[in-house]
Amino acid sequence: xxxxxxxxxxxxxxxxxxxxxxxxxxxxxxxxxxxxxxxxxxxxxxxxxxxxxxxxxxxxxxxxxxxxxxxxxxxxxxxxxxxxxxxxxxxxxxxxxxxxxxxxxxxxxxxxxxxxxxxxxxxxxxxxxxxxxxxxxxxxxxxxxxxxxxxxxxxxxxxxxxxxxxxxxxxxxxxxxxxxxxxxxxxxxxxxxxxxxxxxxxxxxxxxxxxxxxxxxxxxxxxxxxxxxxxxxxxxxxxxxxxxxxxxxxxxxxxxxxxxxxxxxxxxxxxxxxxxxxxxxxxxxxxxxxxxxxxxxxxxxxxxxxxxxxxxxxxxxxxxxxxxxxxxxxxxxxxxxxxxxxxxxxxxxxxxxxxxxxxxxxxxxxxxxxxxxxxxxxxxxxxxxxxxxxxxxxxxxxxxxxxxxxxxxxxxxxxxxxxxxxxxxxxxxxxxxxxxxxxxxxxxxxxxxxxxxxxxxxxxxxxxxxxxxxxxxxxxxxxxxxxxxxxxxxxxxxxxxxxxxxxxxxxxxxxxxxxxxxxxxxxxxxxxxxxxxxxxxxxxxxxxxxxxxxxxxxxxxxxxxxxxxxxxx
Numbered sequence: 331x332x333x334x335x336x337x338x339x340x341x342x343x344x345x346x347x348x349x350x351x352x353x354x355x356x357x358x359x360x361x362x363x364x365x366x367x368x369x370x371x372x373x374x375x376x377x378x379x380x381x382x383x384x385x386x387x388x389x390x391x392x393x394x395x396x397x398x399x400x401x402x403x404x405x406x407x408x409x410x411x412x413x414x415x416x417x418x419x420x421x422x423x424x425x426x427x428x429x430x431x432x433x434x435x436x437x438x439x440x441x442x443x444x445x446x447x448x449x450x451x452x453x454x455x456x457x458x459x460x461x462x463x464x465x466x467x468x469x470x471x472x473x474x475x476x477x478x479x480x481x482x483x484x485x486x487x488x489x490x491x492x493x494x495x496x497x498x499x500x501x502x503x504x505x506x507x508x509x510x511x512x513x514x515x516x517x518x519x520x521x522x523x524x525x526x527x528x529x530x531x532x533x534x535x536x537x538x539x540x541x542x543x544x545x546x547x548x549x550x551x552x553x554x555x556x557x558x559x560x561x562x563x564x565x566x567x568x569x570x571x572x573x574x575x576x577x578x579x580x581x582x583x584x585x586x587x588x589x590x591x592x593x594x595x596x597x598x599x600x601x602x603x604x605x606x607x608x609x610x611x612x613x614x615x616x617x618x619x620x621x622x623x624x625x626x627x628x629x630x631x632x633x634x635x636x637x638x639x640x641x642x643x644x645x646x647x648x649x650x651x652x653x654x655x656x657x658x659x660x661x662x663x664x665x666x667x668x669x670x671x672x673x674x675x676x677x678x679x680x681x682x683x684x685x686x687x688x689x690x691x692x693x694x695x696x697x698x699x700x701x702x703x704x705x706x707x708x709x710x711x712x713x714x715x716x717x718x719x720x721x722x723x724x725x726x727x728x729x730x731x732x733x734x735x736x737x738x739x740x741x742x743x744x745x746x747x748x749x750x751x752x753x754x755x756x757x758x759x760x761x762x763x764x765x766x767x768x769x770x771x772x773x774x775x776x777x778x779x780x781x782x783x784x785x786x787x788x789x790x791x792x793x794x795x796x797x798x799x800x801x802x803x804x805x806x807x808x809x810x811x812x813x814x815x816x817x818x819x820x821x822x823x824x825x826x827x828x829x830x831x832x833x834x835x836x837x838x839x840x841x842x843x844x845x846x847x848x849x850x851x852x853x854x855x856x857x858x859x860x861x862x863x864x865x866x867x868x869x870x871x872x873x874x875x876x877x878x879x880x881x882x883x884x885x886x887x888x889x890x891x892x893x894x895x896x897x898x899x
Contacts, residue, residue: 375893382886384536385837397532404527404541408520408548415552416516420460420509420559423450427560431508433485434496435468438504440479443670444490447482449475460512463505484674486667486726488683491608492562494663512559519555522568522575523547529575533582533836539883543876547571550868562609563865569605570869573616574843576601577623581839584627584648592647599655607664610684611854611866615847622842624649626835683726685734686712691858692741695755699741699748756860760852848873 392400409416423431428450436445449471450458459467499511506514527544531537547567555564576598583591602620606613627648631641686709692699693706700706704714712734716723719733741749851870859866 375890378886378893379890380537382536382538382883383890384534384539384883385887391534391836392532394532397528400531400537400540401524401528404524404544407541407545408524409517412520416520417513420512423458423460423508423560424558425451426558426562430493430562431496431560433493434500435464436479436482437493437497438500439465439468440482442479442482444485444667445482446485447472447475447479458508460508463507464500464511465504467508484670486671489562489607489609490664490667491604492565496560508560515559515564516555519551519564519568520548522572523551526571526575529578533578533840536883536886538886539879542879543872546875547872550864550872554865554868558865561865563868566609566612567869567872569608570612570615570847573601573605573619574840577619577843578836578839581623581626581630581835585630585835589644589647592644592651595648595651596655596658599652599657600659601655602652603656603659603664607659611851611858612869614850614854618846618850619843620652622839622846624652626839626842630835683731685731685738686726687858689715689734689738691756691860692749692752694860695752695759697748697752697755699745699752703741753856757856759860760856844873844876848877 429446432446432448432450433444435449436442436447449468452475453471462470496511499506499514523544526547527540530540530543551564551567554566558564580591580594580598583594599620602616605616624645628641628645631644632638634641636644690705690707690709690711693711705711712730713725715737716730716733719736720729723729723733848870851867851873855867855870
């Protein structure tokens, strides 16, 4: 019976591929026939419009087949051309990466939640054989350092999604080596960027814009990956792009297929929760995108002449679907860690503390207030400030964050003018850093590309993808702009108004997501870290450049509209 089903499934797949390629061939042939009939001016306009003209209005929306045809070269560029980079051996693991891998070892081979015996932390990169299967490597290190599952220590690991992801790999593929895992991670990140490229092509953005944005995303991920192969930082951009892609596809499905797509919201909600627990600073981005999605869904339903009650029921069903997926993730993966924390010590967090960096970041710029209060960027300073509120509080216990919130609001209450001066200075530093993006990438940027050793991994970098080199020109061009940051970030309001008048919810969601998330990350950068760093803020760089490039896209659209046609000539 199973053999029969397999045979039918294979036959259906071959039939689908046959029809798909036949339709693609027909599409190419029809375009070629049109091309033959065009004059020189029309040929130029055709090429120009095909490569450079696009938008996110319904006028430019592409079919699935035409988007797939444009997408094929992207696969070649981001996988075949980068094959050597993807399969290059790993010569070391950063401290952050070893933390997450060690907890994944405990979950996979000891069935313990949020425990660690610091095997990878104790071992130096020099004595790690990265080609050894992970199950063998774990027991070899255990034997060497005299630790076992029974003597492992409980550890609250903030932002748990990465260790959960590694646990899945080790559970299903225990014999995989760290070198092989590194290759898989690179393919996953490239695949997430490629999906975003396909969605951009589908909603109508030009191939040139899509290529520049996605290649720049790939370039930033490539740079971060050099030093943080197994840490969370190379995944921040791909995860964000994937969340945007799935949200756009979900909204598109609701528009085209209605009720049938509502249950798929549970998958989107599940991934949104996964993204929230990947990095706490990005959790507001996830909430913002989901809320924007729900608001646009309701507005679309109201504009589609549906009765008000029916529109409310569908929008509520979408919300419940998202909520179910979100809660399922947290109950399955996060709640057990909450329960475990109650049994071990005073640590009470399964997420990154918020008030802790908020208060300490006030000491990142020189001020009389910070000097007088003893505020500086060091974890130990937090305890001294907390003890001004309650001397009995211990580090990161259940009252630690509450006390810091009280302390923070007392500063605003008693010294409002001094606090405002601190944030004005932080904003100036951030603004200066935003327009000196070569500094945030670091002065090592050129050294990465001339095959010098990197500071952490000590591996030589061989850049073969011409897009990675070409993106340097884009990077340096944007660095030289003299506009103020608020002009770049607030001016897309005009685009939003344009999309609202036509009410293309796909375009609205994409524009609101990029602009809103850029503002949120910039606000977080101004409040907490006033100087951009590559591993934390590469996404701000990508969003900022995406906005700049979109204005260039609009210029190309305008030029196409004012081009004379052959008949006019």
